[in-house]
Amino acid sequence: MTTTRPLDPTYREQAWQTLDGGRFDLLVVGGGVTGAGIALDAATRGLRVALVEQADLASGTSSRSSKLFHGGLRYLEQLNFGLVREALRERELMLTRLAPHLVKPVSFLYPLARRWWERPYVTAGLTLYDTMGGARSVPGHSQLSRRGALRLAPALRPDALVGALRYYDAQADDARHTMMVARTAAAYGATVATSVQVTDFERVGERVVGALLKDVETGRTGAVRSSVVVNASGVWTDSVQALSGAGGRFRVRASKGVHLVVPRHRIPSETGLILRTEKSVLFVIPWGTHWIVGTTDTDWNLDLSHPAASRADIDYILDQVNTVLTSPLTHDDIEGVYAGLRPLLAGESDSTSQLSREHAVARSQPGLVSVAGGKYTTYRVMAADAVDLAAEDLPGPVPDSVTADIPLLGAEGYAALVHQVPRLAATSGLPEWRVRRLLDRYGSLVHELFDLAAAEPDLWEPLEGAPEYLRAEIRYAATHEGALHLDDVLARRTRISIETPDRGVACAPATAALVGAVLGWDEERVADEVEAYAARVAAERESQRAEHDLDANAERLVAPDIRKRSVGRALS
Known part of the structure; x- marks a missing residue:
């Protein structure tokens, strides 16, 4: 069984130290499901790979999908049999x-x-x-x-x-799935760093040889060298491509x-x-x-x-x-x-409903590969295609993709645990329905939650304001799953932000206290995170009252991103 590596604050600091001044075969820009899939694909081929994401894992498209692994019935009607066949094959692998x-x-x-x-x-x-x-x-x-x-x-x-x-x-819960792909990549040796922005590319002539980085949490800057940079930034593809100073091979x-x-x-x-x-x-x-x-x-x-x-x-x-x-x-x-x-x-x-859902991978210039388009369901195929193309800029032979045979963390041993729900319930003191729910969110990693609760039994209590979730799940988001902000926990590690009528405002103080104990937050920082989250919810509600996109966009932007506030606090 693969050894897990918690994405805790210590890991993040080590990741930054490894990135700054480090050398990699691949640097992946973008922490959505495609970027995480590329990092896993490259790591399991034996390549030295780093993944950087300017915000949180799955903070863009990969947490806001229909949450389906499907072939897409409407693509049959468009006679796109190849896309449907490929997606259904991936669905079967996942299941x-x-x-x-x-x-x-x-x-x-x-x-x-x-x-x-x-x-x-x-x-x-x-x-x-x-x-x-x-x-x-x-x-x-x-x-x-x-x-x-x-x-x-x-x-x-x-x-x-x-x-x-x-x-x-x-x-599937798309955000959890993406996070687990990234954690699996880290378990196989990939360096995964969130809240790290690529501010420019380093070039030798026309070749991209690395990137300049900014730690969005602290404001510190650094540089990383890489034989190939893979642009997997989704709707930001064009803007990341523009950093190279050359035009892309396709537009998003x-x-x-x-x-x-x-x-x-x-x-x-x-x-x-x-x-x-x-x-x-x-x-x-x-x-x-x-x-x-x-x-x-x-x-x-x-x-x-x-x-x-x-x-x-x-x-x-x-x-x-x-x-x-x-x-x-x-x-x-x-x-x-x-x-x-x-x-x-x-x-x-x-x-837009008629635009292609197939993906494209292009080597727009030496040392830079971009991948875009596609469906969430086919992320693994997109990742393999991107690494295959990147291999042309790598010295020596690169093995074929093996991710069709690499279970994500939590998959190994899951089937056996499903048959042990009564025993796990008796051991933990939780109702059997709670244990089943935990298994379907964490798989065999559920034992890591048991370990947390063994040290602090009150972590088995329901979260105040969102009782479908346990306090242990909130703590675990910071100790193992790379959450750095309250929004990361309420919007992506859990889905409280869309599952409760108050959209998570009531449970925000308790949540901030639970993760703040891990992330080193003082009372002022806890209050700042709660205030920022409440402002985000208020802005979203106002945007949803606006009649059209322009006004809705203006209302949503009233609440600044918490990560931008973090930099200001760190530099002050």
Whole structure:
């Protein structure tokens, strides 16, 4: 079993010391799922690799997706069979070998609105979907009458469908999955450093040979040498590419996707839903005691760090889902809202929903490789392609990718622990449902939480203001998972920011105290973190009342990023 390496404050300091003045085969810029995947791919090929991220792991697109591992039914309709086959193959790997503790099957109901032709049309597509990519670990689709569909999903209006089909995909907490990919990379020797910004590239002639760095937490600067820099910065691809002084081989266009989170009881159903809209598809996705409803697909040309959901976005989603619900959702039902940006390869179409979800990898100049586009589901393929291309600038042969056989941390031993839930519950004193939930978030790493709670038994208590989570999970986010700020914990290590009606404000003081004890925060710093988080929530709420993107963006930017405040504090 791979030895884990906690991403604690000591690790971060050592990472900076290794980076500053260090030499690597690959320097990966961007801590989303693609960047983390590249770091894991390179490390498991025996390469010396560093990953730097200007904010937090998964702080951009990789924490704001639909949280699905799926082939994408709509890409079948676009006849993009290769993309669907590839994605379904990756889905199967995640479910069975690489991340069974994090990636789970989920079913969807596809309501049929038209008689005669629609059922055979959808059946043909789902038959392909069931068999492409070697899928074996989820059931095949099934046919349902209207009565059968309404038994599964009584939330649906009887006049909204004439029948239905049920099929299966998979889902995961995207931010946790990305973080676990990065932790696995670190376990195999990658140097992983968050809150580290690349401010410029170092060049010898036209060749990129390294980068200048800034520690966003302390303001200190440094430099790192690398045979190849891999730009995996998603929607920031063009701006990172510009640091090289040369043009890129492709352009990235940002498409905003908005999702709503509502209580589970508001949509009585035993299955998720997929609904056709005029522009694309809309998902109603089971999410613990909640539903995630989305998404939109619109151009975004404003602030990339904090895409804002406007009232128009929210109204669009409500209007679409309410066309089929017996009890329409209202704004009062919404517990959480999040907006993310898809880094699409720019094309000639004016509609972002028609842009390619395939990825591109290019060597734009010696020593610099860029990767962009693609789907969350195919991150591992994107990573392997990027390292393959980077290998052209490395001395000596580079082995082939082996990540198809590298389970993420927590996967090994998970299946056995699932059968030991009663014993683990008796040992820990936790209810069995709590133990199952912990296993599905941490896998076999759950023993690290047991160790924390053995030293401090009150860590098994529920978190005040967010009782679905335990105090141990909050502490663990700082001791093992690289969280540096309150926002990192409430928005990504947990999903409290979208799962509670107050969006985490009530539990912020207790959370800050728990992580502050690890991160060395004094009372003033704890208060600063709580204030900054509350300001962020208030700004997001105001942005969601604004009618259109421009006003929503302005409202969201009222609350400055906590990391910018950190630098000011460190330098004062």
